[in-house]
Amino acid sequence: SQTIHQWPATLVQPVGSPLSLECTVEGTSNPNLYWYRQAAGRGLQLLFYSVGIGQISSEVPQNLSASRPQDRQFILSSKKLLLSDSGFYLCAWSKGNTGELFFGEGSRLTVL
Amino acid sequence: EDQVTQSPEALRLQEGESSSLNCSYTVSGLRGLFWYRQDPGKGPEFLFTLYSAGEEKEKERLKATLTKKESFLHITAPKPEDSATYLCAVQEGQGAQKLVFGQGTRLTINP
Numbered sequence: 001s002q003t004i005h006q007w008p009a010t011l012v013q014p015v016g017s018p019l020s021l022e023c024t025v026e027g028t029s030n031p032n033l034y035w036y037r038q039a040a041g042r043g044l045q046l047l048f049y050s051v052g053i054g055q056i057s058s059e060v061p062q063n064l065s066a067s068r069p070q071d072r073q074f075i076l077s078s079k080k081l082l083l084s085d086s087g088f089y090l091c092a093w094s095k096g097n098t099g100e101l102f103f104g105e106g107s108r109l110t111v112l
Numbered sequence: 113e114d115q116v117t118q119s120p121e122a123l124r125l126q127e128g129e130s131s132s133l134n135c136s137y138t139v140s141g142l143r144g145l146f147w148y149r150q151d152p153g154k155g156p157e158f159l160f161t162l163y164s165a166g167e168e169k170e171k172e173r174l175k176a177t178l179t180k181k182e183s184f185l186h187i188t189a190p191k192p193e194d195s196a197t198y199l200c201a202v203q204e205g206q207g208a209q210k211l212v213f214g215q216g217t218r219l220t221i222n223p
Contacts, residue, residue: 006155034208043116044156044199044213057209090155092208099144099203099211103155 002027006091006104013111019064019078021107023091026072031093033074034101035066038088050074086111116202118214125221128189133217135200136182143206145183147176148199150216156199190221 006023013019025031035047046059048066056066063082067075074091088108092101119134137145144163148156160169162178169176173194175186185198197216204210 032208041215043215044201046209046211049207049209051207059209092155094208097206098161099146099201099208100158100161101146101148101156101208101211102158106153106155108153 002093002102004091004093004102004104006107008107009105010108011110013081013109015083015111016080019076019081019085019109021076021089021091021109023074023076023104024072025074025093028072028093028095030071031095033068034092034094035074035076036090036092036103038090038106040087044090048076081111083111085109116200116212116214118198118200118217120217121215122218123220125187125190125219127191127221127223130186130188130190132187133185133198133219134182135185135214137200137202137212138181139202139204139212141204143203143210145178146201146203146211147183147185148201150197150199152197159198187219190219192221192223195219195221 003026034049036044038044050056050068064078088106090106091104094101115138117136147159150156160176165180167178173188177184197218199216200214201211
């Protein structure tokens with residue numbers, strides 16, 4: 001069966017510090033991978049998606065970047081965090097063009 | 113622009129009290145409508161996909177239905193473990209990157 005792991009689960013970082021959130025998928029090959037942010041009281045916002053190694057599409061201009069160094073690994077990064085980067089970050093995968101997403105447990109980021 | 117609106121924002125029910133959650137949408141070409149369940153502090157969990165008006169899907173106490181403008185998530189005789197936020201999403205184009213999520217309905221079932 002397929003599983004998705006995301007870490008760290010919780011992170012408290014000062015403004016201006018770097019960020020790295022990691023996500024790996026097991027049990028499938030060539031998945032489509034996604035990073036979402038969920039702010040309190042707001043819907044899920046798609047940040048990045050990837051259909052293959054090294055292929056990254058950005059949906060929203062921002063202080064973040066994403067990379068896919070391996071088929072089943074997706075990384076969300078920032079060089080300098082802003083207060084507005086605080087939120088709940090979710091990694092997800094899907095197979096093909098389906099809209100059925102399978103999410104990780106999420107990473108709660110607080111920027112102080 | 114695609115819009116997905118869920119109502120009510122929050123709903124409290126007594127155990128065994130059936131009700132429905134609504135998801136209304138405006139898209140130029142619906143490729144699919146999806147329901148997810150999200151527990152506090154967790155990632156959403158996929159529940160159903162509906163593709164065309166008139167389609168219905170069931171899972172335990174949940175039944176999802178679809179019309180040309182909206183979808184309903186009916187919950188029959190709910191239990192406290194059904195408490196969660198239920199998210200609706202519509203897909204206009206190919207790929208999950210074309211999903212537009214609603215704000216969700218926070219459902220609480222009191223014992």
